[in-house]
Amino acid sequence: xxxxxxxxxxxxxxxxxxxxxxxxxxxxxxxxxxxxxxxxxxxxxxxxxxxxxxxxxxxxxxxxxxxxxxxxxxxxxxxxxxxxxxxxxxxxxxxxxxxxxxxxxxxxxxxxxxxxxxxxxxxxxxxxxxxxxxxxxxxxxxxxxxxxxxxxxxxxxxxxxxxxxxxxxxxxxxxxxxxxxxxxxxxxxxxxxxxxxxxxxxxxxxxxxxxxxxxxxxxxxxxxxxxxxxxxxxxxxxxxxxxxxxxxxxxxxxxxxxxxxxxxxxxxxxxxxxxxxxxxxxxxxxxxxxxxxxxxxxxxxxxxxxxxxxxxxxxxxxxxxxxxxxxxxxxxxxxxxxxxxxxxxxxxxxxxxxxxxxxxxxxxxxxxxxxxxxxxxxxxxxxxxxxxxxxxxxxxxxxxxxxxxxxxxxxxxxxxxxxxxxxxxxxxxxxxxxxxxxxxxxxxxxxxxxxxxxxxxxxxxxxxxxxxxxxxxxxxxxxxxxxxxxxxxxxxxxxxxxxxxxxxxxxxxxxxxxxxxxxxxxxxxxxxxxxxxxxxxxxxxxxxxxxxxxxxxxxxxxxxxxxxxxxxxxxxxxxxxxxxxxxxxxxxxxxxxxxxxxxxxxxxxxxxxxxxxxxxxxxxxxxxxxxxxxxxxxxxxxxxx
Numbered sequence: 001x002x003x004x005x006x007x008x009x010x011x012x013x014x015x016x017x018x019x020x021x022x023x024x025x026x027x028x029x030x031x032x033x034x035x036x037x038x039x040x041x042x043x044x045x046x047x048x049x050x051x052x053x054x055x056x057x058x059x060x061x062x063x064x065x066x067x068x069x070x071x072x073x074x075x076x077x078x079x080x081x082x083x084x085x086x087x088x089x090x091x092x093x094x095x096x097x098x099x100x101x102x103x104x105x106x107x108x109x110x111x112x113x114x115x116x117x118x119x120x121x122x123x124x125x126x127x128x129x130x131x132x133x134x135x136x137x138x139x140x141x142x143x144x145x146x147x148x149x150x151x152x153x154x155x156x157x158x159x160x161x162x163x164x165x166x167x168x169x170x171x172x173x174x175x176x177x178x179x180x181x182x183x184x185x186x187x188x189x190x191x192x193x194x195x196x197x198x199x200x201x202x203x204x205x206x207x208x209x210x211x212x213x214x215x216x217x218x219x220x221x222x223x224x225x226x227x228x229x230x231x232x233x234x235x236x237x238x239x240x241x242x243x244x245x246x247x248x249x250x251x252x253x254x255x256x257x258x259x260x261x262x263x264x265x266x267x268x269x270x271x272x273x274x275x276x277x278x279x280x281x282x283x284x285x286x287x288x289x290x291x292x293x294x295x296x297x298x299x300x301x302x303x304x305x306x307x308x309x310x311x312x313x314x315x316x317x318x319x320x321x322x323x324x325x326x327x328x329x330x331x332x333x334x335x336x337x338x339x340x341x342x343x344x345x346x347x348x349x350x351x352x353x354x355x356x357x358x359x360x361x362x363x364x365x366x367x368x369x370x371x372x373x374x375x376x377x378x379x380x381x382x383x384x385x386x387x388x389x390x391x392x393x394x395x396x397x398x399x400x401x402x403x404x405x406x407x408x409x410x411x412x413x414x415x416x417x418x419x420x421x422x423x424x425x426x427x428x429x430x431x432x433x434x435x436x437x438x439x440x441x442x443x444x445x446x447x448x449x450x451x452x453x454x455x456x457x458x459x460x461x462x463x464x465x466x467x468x469x470x471x472x473x474x475x476x477x478x479x480x481x482x483x484x485x486x487x488x489x490x491x492x493x494x495x496x497x498x499x500x501x502x503x504x505x506x507x508x509x510x511x512x513x514x515x516x517x518x519x520x521x522x523x524x525x526x527x528x529x530x531x532x533x534x535x536x537x538x539x540x541x542x543x544x545x546x547x548x549x550x551x552x553x554x555x556x557x558x559x560x561x562x563x564x565x566x567x568x569x570x571x572x573x574x575x576x577x578x579x580x581x582x583x584x585x586x587x588x589x590x591x592x593x594x595x596x597x598x599x600x601x602x603x604x605x606x607x608x609x610x611x612x613x614x615x616x617x618x619x620x621x622x623x624x625x626x627x628x629x630x631x632x633x634x635x636x637x638x639x640x641x
Contacts (some may be wrong), residue, residue, distance in 0.1 A: 009543070024240070025069070025196070029070070032069050033468065037061070037062075039490075046375065056448070071282065076198030077194060081188075086144075087143070087145050088129075088151030091153070091187065094293050095153065095297065095335045099129055099130075109132065110569075112130060112154055114396075114476045118168075118396065119171050121465050122391065123179070124629070125178065126513055128152050131153060132155075137283075138159045139157070140170050140171070141153045141174065141297060141302065142175070143183060143187060144611060148512070148516045152171065152450040165275065169264075169267060170272075172263035172273070172278050176262035176303065179635060180255070180258065186252075190296050190497050197237060200234055202233055202237075248298065256317050256323065261327070265385070268385065276285065277324045278335050281336070287305055288305060301317075311367060338542055341343060355481070384638075391638055402451065403462065407470040415488060416466060416470050417474075422455075422492070431495060461619070463623070486510075486514075501623075505623055531590075537587075539572035539575060540585060541576075542573060545582065546613075562613040600632055604634065
């Protein structure tokens with residue numbers, strides 16, 4: 001299944017979730033009403049036995065109780081959704097997870113950081129922060145609303161007990177959830193299902209209050225009624241948990257099979273994820289986690305994180321055996337009971353680059369138009385392969401340490417972004433550095449100067465990868481620090497009163513991902529537009545690409561027409577260059593990002609056709625296309641020969 005179909009299915013699963021949630025709430029309304037009517041004598045139990053309920057039912061009171069139930073459920077859901085509005089980091093914090101940072105000397109931690117970074121660079125997404133859960137069980141999760149605020153959580157048991165190959169399979173599985181839109185669905189499940197369980201919490205509170213009241217006034221019939229109501233609400237609360245678990249199981253199980261298959265597709269190595277699942281089956285702890293909030297995120301975990309009564313009925317994941325059989329049909333049915341995985345070695349700290357001619361040829365950034373043919377572009381979205389993983393590992397190894405180290409901590413990450421937009425003109429660059437000395441954080445300024453001394457070591461091939469690495473560190477800034485950083489970035493770019501394509505790429509990628517976290521918060525999902533309703537925005541984008549590309553012996557109009565053909569029968573025309581500016585381009589992209597998932601492939605094909613009209617593709621043009629795909633929330637892997 002491709003990226004766009006998976007995104008569309010995730011949207012439809014959201015609708016399915018709302019329907020199931022509504023049915024659960026209706027059931028709770030009916031049960032709570034019956035309880036209140038019976039406990040407080042508004043409905044005689046004998047009437048229930050006779051079946052003549054409607055004649056004696058108090059519908060006004062039914063409406064009041066129903067409103068109260070809905071209010072409690074909605075309030076509980078909204079409270080939880082607000083608590084998780086910070087995205088994946090809030091889920092990790094709820095699980096008492098520790099953010100893994102660089103330079104801590106733990107080779108096992110370095111191993112998982114390397115694996116996550118390689119997968120992110122290979123897929124064209126920002127590198128997500130990695131959180132460590134102090135659990136002996138083998139498990140992991142991806143959480144967030146979109147790639148911008150995604151995090152990867154991994155247990156200590158997974159890092160220590162799994163080999164690098166098995167960890168790669170697990171991380172590929174979690175990245176599949178990022179690409180397929182499952183994260184947003186999972187975090188919504190946490191929020192709205194919390195509302196269903198709040199009724200049980202109300203019962204617990206009333207039981208506590210009623211118990212104290214009854215101990216003081218044992219003859220008080222009102223206290224007895226409260227106790228009866230509390231016990232009834234506790235029972236209904238368990239019913240809510242029952243419905244919630246059924247909903248999670250209904251929504252999650254098939255998505256796990258898809259994520260397993262995607263992990264095999266990304267790595268071309270079924271032994272990786274199959275080995276991890278076999279290790280879980282053979283481990284004494286398995287994938288079970290002890291954290292009190294595990295049940296809330298059980299549907300988002302790599303493997304079943306809880307056990308208990310009716311665990312098979314409520315399982316959010318298919319049985320281990322079935323999952324293994326799907327990816328390894330020759331499996332003999334035996335789990336892996338071998339000793340723990342080999343400890344990480346110092347080689348994990350920095351993978352050595354392969355400098356052979358064959359490896360170098362396979363790992364360079366493509367500048368051939370063949371790599372950007374429209375169909376090839378869209379088929380690669382959200383579908384990294386082993387060739388991309390190999391490329392990313394070799395690329396990361398070739399990047400000079402001074403740039404990698406800067407990307408991996410907040411101060412250096414700011415300096416790295418500043419450095420990337422410094423002007424080639426020495427006088428202009430000097431003015432930019434003077435501005436940073438006066439207005440930027442002193443540490444960030446010093447790091448920028450240090451990077452500037454090594455400008456000759458920076459290849460164009462490294463630039464997008466470094467931005468993706470830096471985004472993870474920049475998420476650790478405070479809101480005040482980010483606002484200052486953003487202000488300085490705008491000042492550096494605007495100092496010469498013009499903006500290059502690459503400067504726009506840097507600015508747009510950084511603000512697209514970080515504004516969602518620091519400025520506007522989590523953006524609402526509005527993927528409801530069709531291309532027919534965005535024809536003007538399409539015209540602006542294709543016109544910008546036609547004018548921006550340095551077409552050789554071909555008119556810009558021809559490049560525009562090549563892109564237009566991919567859109568179908570659209571009545572759009574090439575916009576004059578003088579009418580285009582970055583403000584109108586940004587406004588058009590802000591509209592196009594709201595396209596339905598299945599509408600985006602045609603647009604990206606049109607962009608690729610426009611850029612490749614002259615049969616030549618520069619590094620800047622390939623970066624521009626990947627930036628546009630990123631802004632449209634369509635992760636595009638590096639373009640390889």
